[in-house]
Amino acid sequence: MNAELTTTQAVVEVKTASTPQGMHHTVMDISGEMVLLTWLMFTVTAFILYKIAWKPILAALDKRENDIKASLDTADKARQQAEDTKIQCERLLQEADAQARELIEQARKTAQETSDSMRNQAREESRLLLVSAQQEIAFEKEKAVNALRQESAQLAIELAGKLIKKNLDTEQNRALTGQWLSKL
Amino acid sequence: MTSSVDIATNAVSAGGPVDTKIAVHDFIYEHVMYHIAEADVWNLPFVNVPQLDIFRYDGVMIAVGCLLLIFFCGFFYKPNKSVQHGWANLLEVFVLFIRNQIAIAFLGEKDGRRMAPLFCSFFFFILILNLLGLVPLFTTATGNINVTGALAAITLGFMVGGGIYRCGVKNFLLTFIPPGLPLPLKIFMAPLEFVSMISKVMALMIRLFANMLAGHIIIFSLVGLVALFGLWAAPVLALVVCVYFFEIFIAFFQAYIFTLLSAVYMGQLYRPEH
Numbered sequence: 001m002n003a004e005l006t007t008t009q010a011v012v013e014v015k016t017a018s019t020p021q022g023m024h025h026t027v028m029d030i031s032g033e034m035v036l037l038t039w040l041m042f043t044v045t046a047f048i049l050y051k052i053a054w055k056p057i058l059a060a061l062d063k064r065e066n067d068i069k070a071s072l073d074t075a076d077k078a079r080q081q082a083e084d085t086k087i088q089c090e091r092l093l094q095e096a097d098a099q100a101r102e103l104i105e106q107a108r109k110t111a112q113e114t115s116d117s118m119r120n121q122a123r124e125e126s127r128l129l130l131v132s133a134q135q136e137i138a139f140e141k142e143k144a145v146n147a148l149r150q151e152s153a154q155l156a157i158e159l160a161g162k163l164i165k166k167n168l169d170t171e172q173n174r175a176l177t178g179q180w181l182s183k184l
Numbered sequence: 185m186t187s188s189v190d191i192a193t194n195a196v197s198a199g200g201p202v203d204t205k206i207a208v209h210d211f212i213y214e215h216v217m218y219h220i221a222e223a224d225v226w227n228l229p230f231v232n233v234p235q236l237d238i239f240r241y242d243g244v245m246i247a248v249g250c251l252l253l254i255f256f257c258g259f260f261y262k263p264n265k266s267v268q269h270g271w272a273n274l275l276e277v278f279v280l281f282i283r284n285q286i287a288i289a290f291l292g293e294k295d296g297r298r299m300a301p302l303f304c305s306f307f308f309f310i311l312i313l314n315l316l317g318l319v320p321l322f323t324t325a326t327g328n329i330n331v332t333g334a335l336a337a338i339t340l341g342f343m344v345g346g347g348i349y350r351c352g353v354k355n356f357l358l359t360f361i362p363p364g365l366p367l368p369l370k371i372f373m374a375p376l377e378f379v380s381m382i383s384k385v386m387a388l389m390i391r392l393f394a395n396m397l398a399g400h401i402i403i404f405s406l407v408g409l410v411a412l413f414g415l416w417a418a419p420v421l422a423l424v425v426c427v428y429f430f431e432i433f434i435a436f437f438q439a440y441i442f443t444l445l446s447a448v449y450m451g452q453l454y455r456p457e458h
Contacts (some may be wrong), residue, residue: 029330030329030330030333031330033243034242034243034328034330034331034334035330035331035333035334035337036334037243037246038246038330038331038334038335039334039337039338041246041247041250042305042309042334042335042338044250045250045253045254045305045309046301046302046305046309048254049253049254049257049301049304049305049308050301050305052254052257052258052261052263053257053258053261053275053279053304054279054300054301054304054305055301056261056263057261057275057276057279058279058283058297058300058301060263060266060268060276061276061279061280061283064266
């Protein structure tokens with residue numbers, strides 16, 4: 001009861017104390033001035049903030065977004081390019097390797113062929129030399145034999161003439177001697 | 185405020201006479217009532233501020249809030265730096281969130297980007313007024329229905345103006361007539377849709393106003409318990425601190441809600457096909 005009483009008293013006291021001129025506005029009162037003031041302050045603040053904050057911030061955010069997107073694109077492109085280059089490098093290396101192998105093979109083949117041909121040539125030459133030497137030997141031998149034959153026949157005739165001291169037909173004797181010699 | 189309450193509490197717990205108790209009760213009640221009922225008095229305890237008819241304390245709070253906001257943005261944000269530091273970074277986070285999650289999400293890519301500055305202004309304007317209300321001896325300008333009403337009216341203006349600008353007068357008026365209904369129902373529904381639009385804005389006004397006022401009434405009432413019942417009610421101060429921190433959250437949350445719902449309502453009228 002006491003509490004209720006004091007509450008009522010307080011309300012009365014507050015009302016009387018706080019309304020000396022009887023011109024007070026509560027938060028629930030509709031006040032055109034307050035509305036106008038809010039509009040004015042909000043508009044001015046919004047305009048100033050748009051100029052000093054929102055516009056540059058939003059522009060910076062857009063720019064950053066675009067920059068990041070562009071950087072990512074560039075990085076992607078660069079990576080793609082690097083991959084392409086790598087593949088190309090590998091291909092070139094493989095080609096070079098194959099070419100080198102081919103060259104070596106070719107060189108080896110050429111060397112083989114050269115050595116083979118040189119060897120054959122040498123062999124042929126030596127064979128020819130041998131053949132000519134043989135021919136020469138045979139020819140010389142023939143010549144020597146003939147010379148020897150003629151010499152010996154001459155000698156035999158001389159010898160026979162000397163020995164026999166007989167006037168014989170030289171032609172006949174020579175024929176005879178030749179006959180004998182061929183039988184030898 | 186707290187120190188004066190402490191003095192009053194000590195007086196009560198010392199077992200003073202009954203009229204002291206009544207005086208303390210009156211003191212608390214007066215302050216709670218002032219907070220709820222008086223928008224034009226700077227009710228400093230024990231200090232008599234001259235009361236002028238043109239002196240609106242909530243108006244002063246708005247001016248202080250606006251100046252703080254402009255100072256904060258102008259001082260911390262350096263437009264020529266490509267990478268921001270400290271508070272400007274936080275500002276960017278909020279702006280980015282408002283642009284992407286509120287403006288673009290509900291208004292579409294083109295309108296959202298164009299309207300983002302308005303929502304940023306809404307959010308920070310309401311936020312700074314809410315937070316200033318939590319500073320001891322200051323009042324909450326957003327706890328004044330005229331302020332929230334003015335803000336909601338701005339939303340209404342953008343809803344109607346933007347809707348007409350975006351769709352033309354005829355199409356804007358057609359949004360009040362739901363398609364695919366028989367004629368009698370259309371005649372019935374059109375005023376209903378109109379009332380629905382107005383009531384959305386009214387709800388916007390009352391939501392912010394009531395939320396900001398309620399938190400303060402809770403704190404004043406809890407502190408009043410200590411003044412009334414003495415030290416026995418002292419543990420309630422822990423609850424007051426909790427409510428205070430909750431009010432900080434509410435300050436952010438209500439600023440967000442107001443901005444978000446403004447975007448939703450504008451989006452409904454800007455893009456009636458959705």
